Amino acid sequence: MDFTLTDTQHALLTRTRKTAETWADRALEIRRHTLEHGQHHPGFWKDYCAAGTMGFLVPREHGGSDQGLLAAALSLEAFADRGLMLTLPVLTNAVARLIRVAGSEELRARHLPAIADGSLVIGMGFTEAEAGHNFARMSTYAQRDGDHLVVNGEKAYISGADVADRLLLVARSLTKEQRSERGLPRLAGFTAMLVDPRAEGVTLTEQRLGEREGLRQWKITFNDVRVPAADIIGAEHEAVVHLFDALNIERVLFTAISLGGAAHLLDRAVGYAKSRTVFGDQPIGAYQAIAHPLARTHTQLESARLLAYRAAALFDQGADAVTVGTAANMAKLLAADVAYQAADQTLQTFGAAGWDENQGLVDHYLDTRMFRSTPVSQELALNFIAETTLGLPRSR
Numbered sequence: 001m002d003f004t005l006t007d008t009q010h011a012l013l014t015r016t017r018k019t020a021e022t023w024a025d026r027a028l029e030i031r032r033h034t035l036e037h038g039q040h041h042p043g044f045w046k047d048y049c050a051a052g053t054m055g056f057l058v059p060r061e062h063g064g065s066d067q068g069l070l071a072a073a074l075s076l077e078a079f080a081d082r083g084l085m086l087t088l089p090v091l092t093n094a095v096a097r098l099i100r101v102a103g104s105e106e107l108r109a110r111h112l113p114a115i116a117d118g119s120l121v122i123g124m125g126f127t128e129a130e131a132g133h134n135f136a137r138m139s140t141y142a143q144r145d146g147d148h149l150v151v152n153g154e155k156a157y158i159s160g161a162d163v164a165d166r167l168l169l170v171a172r173s174l175t176k177e178q179r180s181e182r183g184l185p186r187l188a189g190f191t192a193m194l195v196d197p198r199a200e201g202v203t204l205t206e207q208r209l210g211e212r213e214g215l216r217q218w219k220i221t222f223n224d225v226r227v228p229a230a231d232i233i234g235a236e237h238e239a240v241v242h243l244f245d246a247l248n249i250e251r252v253l254f255t256a257i258s259l260g261g262a263a264h265l266l267d268r269a270v271g272y273a274k275s276r277t278v279f280g281d282q283p284i285g286a287y288q289a290i291a292h293p294l295a296r297t298h299t300q301l302e303s304a305r306l307l308a309y310r311a312a313a314l315f316d317q318g319a320d321a322v323t324v325g326t327a328a329n330m331a332k333l334l335a336a337d338v339a340y341q342a343a344d345q346t347l348q349t350f351g352a353a354g355w356d357e358n359q360g361l362v363d364h365y366l367d368t369r370m371f372r373s374t375p376v377s378q379e380l381a382l383n384f385i386a387e388t389t390l391g392l393p394r395s396r
Contacts, residue, residue, distance in 0.1 A: 003306070005074075012052070012071055016078040019051045024082035028360050031214040038162040038216075040086075040121070049118030051075065053089060057096045057249070062112035064096075069249060070312035073256035080260025081267075083360065085367065087213045088121055088160045090253040094246040095122040095168045098192070102234035102242040111166075111194070123164035124250075125195065125220060129156040133380060135170075135240065136186050140222065142171040142193070144236075147229045149173070149193060151201075151222040160215040161197045161204055167220075168246075169195045169227075173237050184237075192239035194231045201225035212370045214363075244321040250375045251328040252315065255308045258335035258371050262301050262342040265364055269294055269346040272353075284349070293345045297338060304334035326388050329381040336378060339368040 005013070023030065023044050033041040040048075056072035058064025065071075072093055079086065096115045099107055114120035131137035140153025151171055161167060174182070174189030182188075197204065203221040234242050273285030273294065284290050311327035343365040347354040354361045372378050386392045 003309075008067070009071065009074060012067070013074055013078055016051050016053070016075045017082075019047050020079045020082040020084055022047065023084060027083035028358070030084065031360075031363070034163060034214055035211050035216060040088075040163065044084075045118060048079070048086070048089075053079075054092065054096075054118050055116035057093050057100070058112050058116040059100065062108060063116040064112065065116075068312070068316040069252055070309060070316055073252055073308060073312045076253055077256040077260035077263075080257045081263045082260075083264050083364075085214070085257050085261050087215065087254070087257065088123060088163060090250055090257065091124045091160075091164075091168075092120070092122045093253060094249040095124070095194075097249055098168070098233055098242055098246045101245065102192075104230070106230065107194075107233065120166065121160075121164050122166045122168060122194070123158060123160050123197075125155045125158055125161075125167040125169040127155060127157050129154070129219075133376060135190065138170070138172050138190070140169075140171040141175075142169075142173045142191055142227070144173070144229075145226070148226045149191065149229060149232070151195070151225040151227055153222050155220045155222075157207065157209070158218045158220055159213060161218040161220055162216055164197060166194045167197050168233070169193050170239055170243070187240045189237050190239040191236050192233045192243065193227050194233065195222075195225065195227055199225055199227075210366060213367055244325065247375075248311075248315060248321060248324045248328045251325075251332045252308065252311050254371065254375050255304070255311070255328070255331045255335040258332075258339040258368070259301065259305050259308060261364060261368060262297070262304075262335070262339040265339075265342040265346040265361075265368075266294065266297055266301065268361075269342070269349040273349055290349060294349070297342050297345055300334065300338045300341070304331060304338050307331035307334060322388055326385060329376075329384045332376070333378055333381045333385075336368070336371045340365075340372055343368040 030041045030044050052065055053075045055064035056067045059066050092115055096112060099111055111120055128138055140155060142149040142151045170190055170192050172189060173191035179189040201223045202225055205219045207217045207219050209217040273290050274283050276284045278284055308331040311324060311331045314327055315324045347361055347365055387394050
């Protein structure tokens, strides 16, 4: 089994790391700009996209490089390794794949080139306050009206809706009664579409979640919002058929950010442990109470990275969604835990200095804690592994 990267992947990493290093000292500025202006920092975003980050899952005929999910993961991890952890590109990449495999030719031609060059940023509108990750409880409804869908309902905890140019909205399009009459399964009767978050009838209400992931989070209310049928992705009422690919991509790329974030934090902790002296003339890193937790975190990080790369490689090789999903959930599970552990241990290593807002460590600590709940909770990841790998019965 060969664990080495190809020459192309090494070249990609060299290019990405060079760009990331250029902006590493301005990570806090980039984060604040997004929060205060509702857009990515223009200079950084230009360089970020020039590194090819948004085109890895876009075919060459539509302006992308088509290098695959592993390339995208390597790139996002490299930026996160320098403290530049952006999550909206994860969502945009996932939607790019959905448009590519299920969108109409017109939709592909209209949106894929803009995704590849970074001029189109897409968020996701899945979760609802009462439904969480449970599709079956989703209540936002899209009713066909000629060549439009009319959407009513409410989504919650939607990250970056103020930054995104479009949202991938998933809504119920058949009532439960209509689904039963047609003899369709529980997860049928949902439609995926692209919606302008600034369209008439859309109301954004900020939810104060502490600006996690460097983004604002929103409750989005849809009141008779008319969405052109041309913006439907895939077959009407059959969104779930293609969504698993997008969700697997989301898991793998969030994992990549977790890995890069953990490496960034570990590097900072090690650097501080080498230079900080409190008692005598030995740096604090000479004490096992400091050294051993950092060594353990490093070991767990390396293990999680192998799982993440395996999941991405399986996707690129065309493995089925369940196989990829199992690997992706395993990787997400380990990476989210090790990122949070790295953040916690880094704060412990820095002591009082770590709580200085200019260090940015508290934001990393809270962000990595959120990664244990998003894009899917650790418990749901474990459920998936238990059911698909171990064959344990599904909970009802």
